[in-house]
Amino acid sequence: MMFRVLISGTFGELGDADRSRLSSGAGLLPGGFTEAGTFTCDAGLSAFTFRCQVPPEEDDDEPGVTRRAMAVLEAHGYPYRILRVAVTDMRDIKIRRKGHAPPAAPR
Known part of the structure; x- marks a missing residue:
């Protein structure tokens, strides 16, 4: 499994x-999660969203996963x-x- x-x-x-690189779409993919990370940004190139998929390592915790994702962003x-x-x-x-209804609640 992965962390997103x-x-x-x-x-x-x-x-x-x-x-120029951001305007041309280089490095911009349609919002998918990848290990290399993908950007989506506004037309004015001021705000962005970065999506990154991080493979698990032994004893992962949220701060460790965040640090690894930040390293990908920094790159x-x-x-x-x-x-x-x-x-x-x-x-x-x-x-x-789809088609699998949850069990009915007891009455």
Whole structure:
């Protein structure tokens, strides 16, 4: 299983090369979670959402997973300010299959 990390923030002062790269869509994928991380950002290149998939390691905790996701964000090289980080442990997600009704509540 994996951890999915969603980081919302604002870009710092972007250089011309960064703006050009972001405007051209380089590194921008349609919102998927990948180990390399994907950005979605507003048209003005001020706010962004970064989605990252982090493989589990022994004795993982939320701060450790967050640190590893932040390292992936740092590797992209854009200046930023973090507003919010959300970590989801995919082992905790329960999938309800279509057509399988939950058991009826006792009366």
